[in-house]
Amino acid sequence: MYRYDEIDQAVVDQRVAQFRDQVSRRLSGELSEDEFKPLRLMNGLYLQLHAYMLRVAIPYGTLSAVQMRKLADIARRYDKGYAHFTTRQNLQYNWPKLEDTPDLLAELASVEMHAIQTSGNCIRNVTTDQFAGVAADEIDDPRVYAEVIRQWSTFHPEFSFLPRKFKIALTGAPHDRAAIKVHDIGLIVRRDDAGNLGFEVVVGGGQGRTPMIGKTIREFLPKAYLLSYLEAIMRVYNQYGRRDNMYKARIKILVHEIGAEKFAQEVEAEWEQIRHTATDIPPEEEARVRSFFSAPAYRRFDGTDAGFAAKKLEDRAFALWVRTNVVAHKQPGYAIANISLKPVGKPPGDATADQMDAVADLAEQFSFSEIRVTHEQNLVLPDVAEADLYALWQRLRDHGLATPNIGLISDIIACPGLDYCALANARSIPIAQQLSERFSDLDRQHDLGELRLKISGCINACGHHHVGHIGILGVDRKGEEYYQITLGGAADEDAAVGEIVGPAVASDELTDAIENIITTYVGLRQNGERFIDTYRRVGRAPFKERLYDAG
Amino acid sequence: MTLVRDREVITSPWPTAEIDGEVPILSLDDWNVRRDELRGGNAPLGIRLASDQGADTVADDVDRFSVIELEFPTFKDGRAYSTARLLRERHGFRGELRAVGNVLRDQLSFMHRCGFNAFEVDGEDAADQLRLALRELGAWYQWTGDGRPTAARLRRSGQTERVQG
Amino acid sequence: MDQIFTANRLTDGLVVYLTEAGDWSEDVNQSFVCANEDDLASYEKRAVEAAVARRIVEPYAIDVQRTAEGxxxxxxxxxxxxxxxxxxxxPGAA
Structure with a gap:
C-alpha cells in the first residue's frame, strides 16, 4: 500500500499543528463557536447529540495492520473502547474530548493517517472498490488513481469552499462495488479500442433528499488527463453550483437543471483551456504511486488446496461462511475474505478495540498486513491463501467476526441514526437489530439469497436507503418514529433509486412489514431469481397490495 | 479593517499597488457605464467584483486595472477562488488582486495560492496573521499559477527534504 | 409547559443541564425547571452568558415533564x- 514520503508526512504534521493552534484559540476565547465550527468541521470534528464525534479518513478504504492497531489504541485511550465504520469507508469515534483532539490527530499522523476533509464543503475522502488490486474482474488497480486524487484534493486551494460537500468514487472493475453512480463524480476504468487506459466519467449522482443516478458526460478520458478533467468539473461547479439554498447546492442539481449535455459542454470547454497546464501529474509520478501497489510476494499454488476443499465438506458452518464471505481472487490459490461487522443483534459497522486488534493480528498472519473497509460497513482481508482460510475462520469466530452473511438480508447498512446523530429524525440501529434478529435463521437467509437492506435515520440518506433493494427511511410523525419503505433500489452498475411502496409504518409494525414483503417475494420468485430481479419483473404493485391490504 | 499585502511578508510573483488607498475602485456597473471614457486613460484604476461576477466580465480589460477586488460576502462563498485563478492564469492580470469582505485568517494561504496578493482582514496584526498563514503549510500538491513547486515536481527533482515538517 | 436549559460542554462535548445555582450538570434531574416566563428569561440569560464564557456550546430550552422518577x-x-x-x-468499555 501507499507510504508517505517527507512531503505527505509534512502536510499531515502541519495540519495537526494548525488544528492544535485553532483548538487553543477556541479554548482561550479568541475564536467564537461560530468562527471555530467551520475550522473543526474541516478536520472532521462534529458536535453530535451526546458529545463530539471525530471522523477519521481511511483513504479508499485501505488500512495496514499497524494503522488498525493504532485505531484500536485510540478507541481505548480517547473513546469508550469501540468505533464505527461508515458507508464512506471512514471511521468514527463517538466520544472524543475537544481538548484531546490535537493529541488524537497527532497519534493518527504517526501512522500516516488524518481527519482532513472528512467534513465541510470540500472534496471528501475518495472511495473505491474494497477488492481493488485483487479482484478477478479488474481492468486496472483503482488505488493508483485514488491516491493521486487523494493528494490532489488535499487542501486544494480553489475547491475548499464549494457550494456543498463533494464525493468522488471510482471502480477499476466493470462490476461496481463502490456505488459510483450515486456519487458527485463516479469514475469507471475503461480501455479504448486501442487498449489504452482511461475513465468513463459519470457526474451528478447522489442520494439525500433528491436522489439521482449519475450521468455519463465522457465515455473515455485518457488517464493522463484525470486531474485536469476533474479540475474542469470542479471549476464549473464552483462557479455555477447553487449557493442560495443548501438543499439545491449539490452538483446533481446543477447537472439536472442545465442538463447533462450542456454541463458536459461547459466542462469540455474549460478542460480545453487547462489540459496543457501542469495540473496533471507527470507519468513518472503516476509510476511512483503505482509502485506502492504492486502485488505482494504470493506463494505459488497449483489448483485448489485439497485441505480447503476437504474442510468445506467436513464443516458445514465453514462451508456456509465460504459461500457468502469468500470471494474469488485474481491469484491462483488465494481468496478474498470478508469480515462481517453485522453479527445478529449488534449495531452495524461497530467494532470493539479488541476486535480491531484481532483483525490487525489476523491481517499480519494471513493477509500481508493489509485490511480493507467496505462501504457496506464490513472489513476485508484481501490476500488470504485458500490453505489458510479454515484457520482464519476459526480465529475470526473466536472474536465474533465470522458471521456468514455478506450480501444477505442481515448484512444491513445503517447510519448511526437518532442514537447518536444530531440530524436524525428516527433511530436506525434498533431497527437493524430487530430485523437481523427476525431473519437470523441462516438457512432462511441463504435461501433468500442476495438482498441489500439499507436504513437511514433521516433524508440525508447516510444509510443509503434509496439504493437498497429494500430501503428504510426513518421519519418523525408528531414525535413518533415512523419508517418509510422503498423497494427496487440498487447501488451497482445497474444503479436505481428505490420507489416508495406506500405510507410509512410505525416502528412496532416495521419488522412485520418487512416480513410481509419477503413473503411476497418468495411467493413470486422464479428459478431462484434474486429479490431485485423479481421486483424488476413484477414491479411495486403486488408488494404494495399484500402489505397494505393485509393490514 | 486593515489592508495587508504579500510583499510585506513574502517574495511574490505579482506586483502590488504602489499608491496606497488612492486608487479609485469602481463597481462593475460603474465600469460598464464609463468604459468608453476610462478605457484609454492612464490614471490608476480599480474595480470590485461581487462573487457572482466572474472573470469573464472583465476579461478584455484586465490590463487597464491596477487593482481588482474580489468580494467574499461570506467565507463560505468560494467562487472568488476560481475567479482569482482565471484572472491570473487565463487572462494574465498582473496588478494587485485583493480579497475583501469576510476574509478569515485561516483562508489566507488558499487565497494566496489562487493569486490574491492583498487582503483586507480584521485586526491590527494583519501582517503577522498573513505571515503565520503563509507558513502553516509548507507543501502543496496542486499546481496553480503562483510559481510554488508542486509535490510531484519536488519529487522529480529529489527535493522532498526541502519541505519543512 | 415546563422547560429546562441544555447544552454541550465545550471541553468534552458532553450533554449538560443548567441547575438552579447556575452550574451545568450532566444529570437531567439536577436541572432547574422553569415554570414561568420570568424564570425562563433569567435562566436563558445565564445560559447565553455561559456560552460567552466558553463553558458550554449552543444552549437551548427543551420541554420537560416532572414525573415520579424525576x-x-x-x-x-x-x-x-x-x-x-x-x-x-x-461493549469495549471497562
Missing part, C-alpha cells in the same frame, strides 16, 4: 440525549 424530556431526541443511546453501545 425530570423527563418530552421529545424522544432529548430523552436519548439525557440518558444516552437506546442501545447497548460501549
Amino acid at each position: 425530570v423527563r424530556p418530552v421529545r424522544y431526541r432529548e430523552v436519548i440525549r439525557a440518558f444516552g443511546p437506546s442501545i447497548d453501545y460501549a
